[in-house]
Amino acid sequence: MRSKARPLLTYTILVIIVMVSLGILLAQLTRSYFITILEERISVESEYFVTYVEGFLQGEAVTRDSLNNFSEEINTSLVFVSDDGEKLIDTVEVNEEVNEETKDRIINLVNQNEEEMREGKLVEDVFYYPLPQTIGDTSGTLILISPVDSLSNITKNIWLIIGMTLLIGLIAIFFIGFNVFANYIRPIRAAAGVADELAKGNYKARTYEGHFGEAGQLSRSINILARNLQKMTTSKGMQENQLEAVINNMGSGLILIDEKGYIQLVNRAFIDSFGGSRRDYVGFLYHDSIPFTAIHETVQNIYMFEETVSETFILPLDIDRKHLEVTGAPIFSDRKKWKGIVLVFHDITNLKKLEQMRKDFVANVSHELKTPITSIRGFSETLLDGAMKDEQMLVQFLEIILKESGRLQSLIQDLLELSKVEREDFHLTIEQINMQNFLSDLVPIVQHHAENKNITLETNIEGHTVVEGDSSRLKQVFINLMSNAINYTGEKGNVQLDFKEYEDHVIVSVKDNGVGIPEEEVPRIFERFYRVDKARSRNSGGTGLGLAIVKHIVEAHHGSIQVHSEVGRGTVFHVKLFKEFTNN
Template sequence: MKSFRHRLLMMIIGWIGLLLAGLFLIISQLFPIYTQLENPMTIWWLLLLLFVIAMIISTVISYHIIKIQAQPIENVTETALELVKGNYRARAVESGTVGAVQLSATINVLARNLQEITAVRQMEQERLKTLIENMGSSLMMINRQGRVSLVNKPFLKELEMSTEDVQGKLYKELNIPEVLADFIEKVFMTETADRDQIDFAIGLHQKHLDVYGAPVMGEHERWLGVVIVAHDISELKRLEQIRKDFVANVSHELRTPVTSIKGFSETLLDGAYEDTPTLLSFLEIISKESNRLELLIKDLLELSKIEHAGFQVNAQPADMKAVIERAADMIYPGMEEKSIFLKLQLEPVMVLGDPDRLIQVVMNLLANALTYSASETTVEVRLYKEKDEAVIRVKDEGIGIEASEINRLFERFYRVDRARSRNSGGTGLGLSIVKHLVEAHHGKLKVDSEVGVGTTFTIYLPLAS
């Protein structure tokens, strides 16, 4: 722009200089008298003066001409340079001659279009980034050189890695499970889509992934790399295993009393009924097994009802001290028969809950303590307030639970000591019912245990306002 201005200035000065030179030539021809003066240098000084004045006038005129003609062009050029730098908010001043105004307006339209396109592109990039980071599945893209070009947070979390461990590195250099590396290698080398279910250990946890890999194709069917998508199905696998265990356990639990009832009934029908002592003994066993079968079916129906999505408790202000005392009265005969001392330390506390369901919770916890506690031990029940919650703590001196088994404690039919709990008549569903009822009251359940020392169940329930 400066060279344009200089060229324009020199052109104007040149034209004015030629004009003055011609003017001086005409003057010297029309007025030859001046050349006969005694001091002929006077006319040259006069001409020099006129030339200086003409130069000053021409400079002023040139400046204004340049300002009018060149400044809009310079402004448009500066705006274009800003657009090249990526500043699409820059605008040219729409002033000057008609041509300059049209040029400025065109540049401004271009700038607005670029700004809108950039805004749309940024919005799409943000949407894509948000989608990739929050899609729930692990995603990794590998370019045609075999380097990781994109990886999302679920992938890093799943494999317990950081972005620095993955980004820009060859997929063969990644510290990932061998089965996953083999799957990536297969998709990358064959350039064909594939799907598989893999499992591997991460620390102490077993992971199950449903992985899908496919080639990424660009324009003209150009191969750009591969994309790997993995979905964690560990929870589904766990639930599937629980379902299988549930079916197996139900079959076993139902088969035992049914087998007993059928066996003793057939024995009686074969003639044992004629022996009165044998008859009474067998009938007592059949009655006991029938009661056990009835209790099992009742607990299964109860648990099914509690686990239903629409299940709600009849929450109302309830005297938790009275609830525990009533449950203790119901379990006391069993405690007395086994010579177990029941110690109650209860403060007056009002909770928001269903009294009948809360009695069921306390009864199941006391029955569990009774089942796994030896004679001449103590079961302690405490009730007190802690901040804005009621705390119910049931502590026994039983066999205790291994730390690895605590997470499975509330599974249906799971037993720490199968022989002891089955002989006691338990169904294996009590703690599952406790867990779901506590959650239905918007409470929390905590377990602390030590093998050979005992177990403590702690329940936190909201206070009644």
């Protein structure tokens, strides 16, 4: 409020100073003017006054009464003081406007300033004019004293006029100032306030536009500027959010390095791959933040050749490894000025694994097919060379050929089965399965095999639980698991089939106390053709594809399979199946 009233107060004080100065100037000019007029009048009439005084002092026709009357008529007192200080003439007593005290003061002033004897002076409201004269043998000073009440009245009138003018002026200034403040100063201040808010980033600030003239134009321009800034900020914010969302949700890691080698941007995928947080990278030199020589060389090649470079390197992660392909490209401005480089990291681990799986699959299939085919061909050639004439050898060789052909057939059948369950259009025939009855029907199938090895087969599958699934495919799963448990358990061992029910799922466990699986081999047992003990697996008639088929069938039911094993103490497989089958 104080700042708003400051201009009006300043203008008011300025006007008061001007008006008071004008009053003082007019009063002084009026005073000087009156003194000049009186001096001229008395100077002209002085000879006439001197004649009267000479006539009185020389005893001629002028008497004291006539002299007093004369002084009273002209309203001017006459005082003649000799050089000896004697007052020879004094008509002050007939003039009521001049008192004795003023007269004595004037006489003292005249005696003190003899060199200014020809100048009139004003003492209070009385004007005196000294005239040095020699009348006869008497020398002295004739002092003409005249009251000037009109001068005081005029001065009062001047100050009264100035006061009224000042009052009217102040009122006019108030209204004019208020109008100027309302129409110009206040809009400008409001616009300045909005400009300050805009400078602080508050682009929602607005000012009133109902003013006219330049102030109104300023208000409208400020509001237009605010709206444009708000639109630009909103648009820029949306673009930044969209760009940030795109960069952070990229499946590939991204890093932006400026022309000096400092990291300016990293996305979420990059942090997920390399670890740490944004503050560990942004603002630091790339070779200090990224401890991989392959990346350093890629960046240096881009700086050196100024062209797109692609490299492949391996990123070690604890006990695992991740294969990354980094593609880097230089960044130039519109004027071909170097701005930095951008690196994109593509995770090709799955592609590498797929390629390795394909190589392993071809190698394993070739190896698995080679053994029975070689055996069949070798024994066939032996028979053709004459061994078939020996009946005992003929029967033995034919049995070996039959066994190897059966093994070959089993291998091909498992390959076809695995290929079928891995296809995207693999179809399950979903039905309601009573799990207790279902598992009970499977036990007799493997019971004979267990009895041949003197293995005890225990079951704990009580209850009545209905699960949705494909019974024929689930039959493959549990027969395979129980057969493996029997195959890898020594004589007089124990195999246990357990069933547990939960709110929305069931868990079927197949447990044995056989040879077990080494801990480092457990993650690989579901790979195709992978065998922990290759010689033992072949002797048991396994193809190395059974667990791979089991895993695919369980996952097709949206379930899961887990393995816990200790070498020499046995293995347990847990199959989790949901009661309701969903296609999501």
